[in-house]
Each structure stands twice: as C-alpha cells, then as structure tokens.
Amino acid sequence: MTEEQRRSKKRKRGHRRKEKSISGAVASKNNVSSSTIVATPAKSSSKSSSSFLDKMKARLSGGYFRMINEKLYTCSGDEALKYFKEDPSLFNVYHSGYQAQMSLWPEQPNDIIIKWIKDRGPSLVVADFGCGDARLSRSVKNKVHSFDLVSNDPSVIACDMSQTPLDSSSVDVAVFCLSLMGTNFPSYLQEANRVLKPRGWLLIAEVKSRFDPNTGGADPDKFVKAICELGFASTSKDFSNKMFILFHFQKKEKRKPKGIVWPELKPCLYKRR
Numbered sequence: 001m002t003e004e005q006r007r008s009k010k011r012k013r014g015h016r017r018k019e020k021s022i023s024g025a026v027a028s029k030n031n032v033s034s035s036t037i038v039a040t041p042a043k044s045s046s047k048s049s050s051s052f053l054d055k056m057k058a059r060l061s062g063g064y065f066r067m068i069n070e071k072l073y074t075c076s077g078d079e080a081l082k083y084f085k086e087d088p089s090l091f092n093v094y095h096s097g098y099q100a101q102m103s104l105w106p107e108q109p110n111d112i113i114i115k116w117i118k119d120r121g122p123s124l125v126v127a128d129f130g131c132g133d134a135r136l137s138r139s140v141k142n143k144v145h146s147f148d149l150v151s152n153d154p155s156v157i158a159c160d161m162s163q164t165p166l167d168s169s170s171v172d173v174a175v176f177c178l179s180l181m182g183t184n185f186p187s188y189l190q191e192a193n194r195v196l197k198p199r200g201w202l203l204i205a206e207v208k209s210r211f212d213p214n215t216g217g218a219d220p221d222k223f224v225k226a227i228c229e230l231g232f233a234s235t236s237k238d239f240s241n242k243m244f245i246l247f248h249f250q251k252k253e254k255r256k257p258k259g260i261v262w263p264e265l266k267p268c269l270y271k272r273r
C-alpha cells in the first residue's frame with residue numbers, strides 16, 4: 001500500500017467515526033438508540049411528525065372540551081341551549097372529551113342507574129334529563145324520554161330540560177346522571193317534580209367533588225334537604241364510589257314549595273393532563 005492509499009483510508013475511517021458521533025448525539029437528545037436513526041431515517045421522521053400532530057390535535061380538542069365544559073357549568077340552561085344552537089358541532093367536541101374523561105373512571109354512574117331500572121322491570125316510564133348520547137335509552141326495554149341540548153339521534157328531544165314537553169305526572173323515574181350543570185339547576189329538579197307521578201323516583205348521580213365542603217363544594221345534607229322541601233323523601237345516599245355520589249328520592253306529596261334554600265353546586269372543572 002502506497003503512502004497516499006494509507007492516508008486516504010485513514011481519512012475515510014475518521015469520517016465514519018464523525019458521522020457516528022453526530023447521530024449518537026441526536027439520538028441521545030431524542031432518547032432513542034443511534035441505530036434507530038441511522039437505520040431508518042425517513043420512517044422515523046414521518047412517524048415523529050405524525051405523533052407530534054396527534055399530540056397537538058389531542059391538546060387542542062382537550063382545550064376545547066375544557067372550555068365548553070366550564071361554560072356549561074357557569075351559565076344557565078337557556079344560555080347553553082343558545083350556545084349549542086349557534087354551533088351544534090361543539091356538542092360533539094364536548095362529548096368526545098367527556099367520554100375520554102369517563103374512560104378514566106373505574107365505574108360509570110350510568111351503569112348503576114341502568115341496572116337499577118332493569119331490576120325494576122320494563123313497565124316504568126323513564127325521563128333521562130341531560131341524556132348525552134342516550135346510552136340509557138339504548139340499554140333498557142323501558143319507554144325512555146331522552147332530553148339534551150342537542151339531538152344527534154331521533155330518540156332525543158333537543159330542549160332546555162327546565163321545560164320539557166312531557167305531561168305532568170306522566171313518568172315513573174326521572175334520571176339526572178352528571179347533568180345538573182347549569183347555574184339554574186333547581187329549575188331542572190322542579191321540572192322533574194312536575195313530570196313525575198306520585199311515588200315516582202328521582203335518581204341523581206353527581207361528581208363527588210361538587211359535594212365536598214372541604215374544597216368549596218356543597219353540603220350534601222343541604223342539597224338533600226332542599227329536594228325534600230320540594231316534596232320528596234330521601235331513600236338513599238351512596239357515597240361508596242370514588243368519583244360520584246348517587247342519590248335516590250321518592251316523590252312524596254303534591255305541594256307548592258316556597259322559599260327553598262338551594263346550595264350552590266360548584267362547577268366540575270377538568271385539569272389539563
């Protein structure tokens with residue numbers, strides 16, 4: 001080997017070593033092995049840009065969900081109805097965020113309510129106030145009147161649930177599953193009282209933190225007292241679930257309640273994850 005051939009070989013070896021150390025630095029910055037970068041450069045960059053876009057989209061829709069959620073908890077039902085009338089697509093944004101949150105809960109309140117209704121048979125007429133995707137009506141054989149601010153399904157009536165089209169004393173069970181959102185929530189319970197038959201059932205599932213006085217939530221006893229003053233008897237309060245409380249009431253008497261003191265229910269705001 002001539003002197004010139006030896007020098008050229010040395011230059012090539014140095015070049016290769018330099019390439020290896022650059023890819024190693026990028027790799028360690030990205031916390032991946034250098035062989036991944038060297039072996040599949042094109043594939044890895046398109047993969048990382050699509051996962052970046054996926055993350056960005058998830059963050060944006062999570063942000064929209066939290067904004068809509070906060071709005072629903074801090075305005076009245078008729079304002080919320082106007083809001084969704086202007087842009088019904090926001091309802092789907094809200095519900096995909098809500099489903100994502102629900103998937104983190106170990107137990108769904110809707111499942112417990114569905115079981116309660118099934119155990120009592122298909123003859124009871126049910127009104128689902130703030131039904132969301134109307135899973136309750138799809139899960140039981142009973143006649144279910146489903147109400148929400150937007151209807152994506154012919155079985156759902158779009159309205160503000162403080163004024164439903166139901167006749168007075170026409171339903172056996174009124175359900176509010178995480179739906180006492182508006183600042184005027186007492187008017188939803190008054191409407192349930194109107195449409196329930198005597199001895200009809202009122203089932204309320206609500207987020208536990210809304211009833212934790214230590215963190216600014218309502219006193220559950222004051223909430224129960226107000227509903228009893230409306231004309232109901234409290235038959236059970238279930239605090240056993242980590243995420244929600246389940247209240248059962250039965251309609252007791254026909255009365256014209258006056259001066260009920262309703263506790264404030266604080267909004268249930270979701271943190272950015």
Ligand SMILES: C[S@@+](CC[C@H](N)C(=O)[O-])C[C@H]1O[C@@H](n2cnc3c(N)ncnc32)[C@H](O)[C@@H]1O
Binds near residue numbers: 077098133160162
């Ligand atoms: C948290 S989601 C729960 C949905 C369903 N009950 C479930 O358990 O999956 C609350 C629902 O109540 C509805 N809602 C809130 N205020 C309402 C109102 N004033 N009239 C009708 N629906 C209302 C919302 O649009 C939303 O779909």
